[in-house]
Amino acid sequence: MKVMIPSALRSYTERSEAHAQGATLAALLDDLDRQYAGIRFRMVDEQDRIRRHIRIFVNGVQSSGLAQPLAETDEVIIVQALSGG
Amino acid sequence: MATSKKPATRKSSAAKPRTIVLVATRKGAWLFHGDAARKTWKADGPHFLGHVISHMVLDPRDGKTLLAAAKTGHLGPTVFRSTNMGKTWKEAKQPPAFTKAHEGEKGRSVDHTFWLTPAHANEPGVWYAGTSPQGLFRSEDGGVNWKPFSTINDDPQYRVWMGTAQDGTPDGPKLHSMLIDPRDPKHLYFGMSGGGVHETLDAGKTWKVMIKGMDVVEGFGFDPAQPTFHDPHCLRMCPANPDRIYQQNHCGIYRIDRPSDTWVRIGKAMPKKVGDIGFPMVVHPRDDNSAWVFPMDGSGVWPRTSPDGKPAVYGTRNAGRTWQRMDAGMPDSQAWWTVKRQAMTADTAATVGLYFGTTSGELWLSRDEGKRWTCIARNLPEIYAVETATL
Numbered sequence: 001m002k003v004m005i006p007s008a009l010r011s012y013t014e015r016s017e018a019h020a021q022g023a024t025l026a027a028l029l030d031d032l033d034r035q036y037a038g039i040r041f042r043m044v045d046e047q048d049r050i051r052r053h054i055r056i057f058v059n060g061v062q063s064s065g066l067a068q069p070l071a072e073t074d075e076v077i078i079v080q081a082l083s084g085g
Numbered sequence: 086m087a088t089s090k091k092p093a094t095r096k097s098s099a100a101k102p103r104t105i106v107l108v109a110t111r112k113g114a115w116l117f118h119g120d121a122a123r124k125t126w127k128a129d130g131p132h133f134l135g136h137v138i139s140h141m142v143l144d145p146r147d148g149k150t151l152l153a154a155a156k157t158g159h160l161g162p163t164v165f166r167s168t169n170m171g172k173t174w175k176e177a178k179q180p181p182a183f184t185k186a187h188e189g190e191k192g193r194s195v196d197h198t199f200w201l202t203p204a205h206a207n208e209p210g211v212w213y214a215g216t217s218p219q220g221l222f223r224s225e226d227g228g229v230n231w232k233p234f235s236t237i238n239d240d241p242q243y244r245v246w247m248g249t250a251q252d253g254t255p256d257g258p259k260l261h262s263m264l265i266d267p268r269d270p271k272h273l274y275f276g277m278s279g280g281g282v283h284e285t286l287d288a289g290k291t292w293k294v295m296i297k298g299m300d301v302v303e304g305f306g307f308d309p310a311q312p313t314f315h316d317p318h319c320l321r322m323c324p325a326n327p328d329r330i331y332q333q334n335h336c337g338i339y340r341i342d343r344p345s346d347t348w349v350r351i352g353k354a355m356p357k358k359v360g361d362i363g364f365p366m367v368v369h370p371r372d373d374n375s376a377w378v379f380p381m382d383g384s385g386v387w388p389r390t391s392p393d394g395k396p397a398v399y400g401t402r403n404a405g406r407t408w409q410r411m412d413a414g415m416p417d418s419q420a421w422w423t424v425k426r427q428a429m430t431a432d433t434a435a436t437v438g439l440y441f442g443t444t445s446g447e448l449w450l451s452r453d454e455g456k457r458w459t460c461i462a463r464n465l466p467e468i469y470a471v472e473t474a475t476l
Contacts (some may be wrong), residue, residue, distance in 0.1 A: 008159055038176045042160040045184035045194035053159040080159040 001070065003032065004077040009043070012036035025056065026066035028076060043078065053081035087146060104432050105170075105474045106440055107151075108448060109138035112466035114153055116171055123438055123452050126461050131169055140427055142201045143474035144227070146209050152228045154198035154214070162197045164214070166228050181214045181228040182221040183238060193218050193238075198254075200427070201228075202263040205270035215260035219247040219277050221289075235289030246280040246312040261426070262320035266327050274330065276320045281312030281334070298348035300336040319366040319426040326373035329404075331367040333378055333426070340376075340405050351405025355380065357397070359392050359410075365429035369437060369454075374404045377411075377431075377455055379424040379441060388419040398439065400455045411451070414458035422447075427470035434475075442468030 003018045010016060013036050020035065022028030024050070033040035043054045048066055049057065054065040057077040058070065070076070101121035108130075115130030118188045132138075136155045144150040149168050153174035156162040164177040185193025195216045205222075214222040214231060237243040248258050259278045267391035268270035271288040274295070282295040298314045301307040305312040316335035323329040328343040331351075338352030338361040352361025362383030373447040377400045381389040387419035391397070397412035429441035439451040446465035451458045 008157060037165065037178065038180075039183070041180060042163065044162060046184075047186055047192040047194050051159075051161050066110065082159070 001028070001072055002075050003028070003076065004075070006078055006080040008080045009039055009078065012039040012042075021072075022070055024069045024070060025058070025063055025076070028070055029066070055079045055081070102434075102475045104434070104438065105143070105476060106448070106450075106461075107141040107143060107470075107472040107474060108442055108462075108465065108468060109141045109153065109427070109470035109472075110442075110466040110468050111137050114138040114141050114171075115462075115465065117448065117462065120211050123432075123434070123450065123454075128462065129171060133165065134173070137197065137200045139197055140201045140470045140472075142203065144203045144212075145474070146203060146206055148474075148476060150227050152201050152212065154201055156197045162195050164198060164201075164228055164231070170268060177224075177229055177231065179232075181216050181220065181231040183220055184233055184322050193220070195220060198222075199259045200261040200263065202265065205265050206267065208270050212345075213263040213265075213273075213275075215263060215275060217254075217257035217259045218250065218251075219258050219260040219280065221260055221263070221275060235285070235292070237283075237289075237292065243280075247277060248313060248393070252279060253314075258449070262317065264320055264322040264330065266322070268327060274320060274322070276317035276332075277312070278318060279313060279335075280314040281315040282317050282320065285314075295341075295346060296348075298341075298350070299332075299334060299339060302336060313420050318364045321366045321368040321376070323368050323373035325371050329373045331366050331368055331376045332415050335362070336399065337361045338363075338366070338378055338405065348406075351401070352378075354401075354406060355399060355408050356410075359397075360384070360421070362387075362389070363424070364389075364426035365424055365441065366426075367429050367431050367439065370431060370433045372402075375400065375402050375430070376405070377401075377439060379429055381423060388421075388461065389423050391423075391429070394419050394421050396420045396422045398441070398455050399453075411455035412458070413456060414451075415449070425469055427472075428468050430473055432473040432475060438473070440471050441471060442471045444468060 005013045020031040029040045104119040106117040113131035113134040118127045121354045139154045141153040151167040153165045163180045165174045167174045183193045200215035202213045210227040212224045220238045221234045222231045224231045262276040264274040274284050284291045285292045301309045301314040319333045332339040337350045339348040340351045341348045355361045363381045367377040382392045399408045432438040437454045442448045443469045448462035
C-alpha cells in the first residue's frame with residue numbers, strides 16, 4: 001500500500017512516497033524497515049511506542065497504535081511534528 | 086685535491102601531523118582541518134544539518150572510523166559512521182537501545198546517545214556508548230551494532246541511582262565519561278550525572294561505587310553515602326598515569342590517585358571569587374600533574390556562565406595544588422560563556438593545544454597549553470562537544 005513519508009525521513013526513502021505491505025501497522029513498519037534499514041527506529045522506540053513527535057494516519061484518521069489492522073487499499077501517512085527551534 | 090661529498094639533505098617524506106577538531110552542535114557537526122602549525126583552519130560542514138549531534142569521535146586505533154551520536158527534535162536517536170572522514174556516512178544497523186520490557190512492565194527508551202568512547206587498544210572495533218536516560222552500551226563491530234553492556238541498565242539498585250527524567254540535567258540524566266585503563270581492558274570507570282562514579286575490574290560483571298570524598302549539594306540534608314546525590318560532570322584519566330583521574334563535579338574539582346578510594350577536592354585551591362564549579366575537565370596527554378578547567382558561576386540560581394562575565398581557563402601544573410588563570414586573548418568583560426562537559430579538550434602535540442567551544446557557537450584554541458587564546462570559528466550553533474584527532 002501507499003505510504004507517505006515526511007521530509008525528515010526522506011533521507012531513507014529518497015522520495016515522498018513509498019510502498020509497503022502488512023496486515024497491521026506494525027507489520028507495515030517492519031516491511032518499510034526491511035526496505036529502508038533504520039527507518040523504523042526513528043519512528044518507534046525499543047518499547048514499541050510511537051515516538052512523541054510522530055503521528056501516523058490511516059485513510060485520514062489518526063492511528064490507534066501499531067496493532068491497527070490494515071487493508072491493501074489503505075493509505076498511510078506518516079507525519080512528523082515540526083516543533084522547537 | 087680530494088673532495089668530500091656532502092651528504093645530500095633529504096626532506097622528510099613523512100608529513101607533519103595535522104589536527105582535526107571535531108565539533109558537535111545542537112544543529113549539526115563540523116570538522117575543522119588544521120595545518121601542521123594549527124594556524125589556519127578549514128571548516129568542513131555542516132554534516133547532518135538540523136540534527137542534534139551530542140558527540141563525534143574518531144577512533145584513534147584505526148585513524149578512520151568516525152562515529153557521530155545523532156537525533157533530531159522529531160525522530161529517534163541513532164549513530165552515524167564514516168570511514169572516509171565524513172565524505173559519506175552510514176547509519177548504525179542497531180543503535181543503542183534498551184532491552185524490551187516484559188509484558189506489563191514499563192520499559193525505557195533511549196532519548197539520545199550522549200557519549201562515545203573507543204575501547205582498549207587491544208580491542209579493535211570495540212566502543213562504549215553512554216546514553217540519556219542513563220544506559221551503558223557496547224559495540225564490537227566499530228559502531229554498527231550496539232547492545233546493552235553489563236547488567237546495570239536493568240539493575241534495580243542502579244535504576245534508583247540513575248533517577249528519572251526529573252533528575253539530572255535539563256535534557257535528561259546522562260551516563261558519561263567511560264574511562265578505559267590502558268593496562269587492562271577489563272578495568273573501566275564511568276560517571277552518572279547524577280548517580281556517582283563507578284568502577285569495574287572484571288569487564289562489567291561487577292561494579293563498585295567510588296564516591297568517597299565527593300561533596301553533595303549542601304542545605305538539603307542529602308546523604309553523601311548515597312550515589313543518587315552525586316553529580317560528576319566529567320571524568321578524565323591521565324594517559325601518562327592511568328591511576329590518576331581528575332573530575333569536574335557539580336560540587337567542585339577533584340583528583341583521585343588509585344589505589345586510594347578517596348577523591349580529594351583540589352578545587353578548594355581555586356580563587357574564592359571564581360569557585361570550582363563547571364562542566365569540562367581536560368588532562369595533559371603526557372604530564373599527569375597538568376590539567377585544565379573552565380570555571381562557571383555556581384552562585385544563586387547557578388547561571389553557569391563565566392564568573393562576572395570574564396571568561397578564563399584555569400590550569401594546574403602541580404595536580405591541583407595551585408591554579409593559574411589563563412585568559413590572554415579572551416574578552417575581558419561582558420562575555421557570559423558556557424562550555425559544556427564534552428566541549429573542551431586537548432590535542433597531543435609537543436606543545437599541547439587546548440580547545441573549547443561555547444554554547445554561543447564560538448570555537449577557541451590555545452596553541453601553547455593555555456597561555457594565549459584565539460577564536461578560530463564564530464557563529465556556529467550551540468556547541469555540545471569538541472574532540473581532536475591527529476592524522
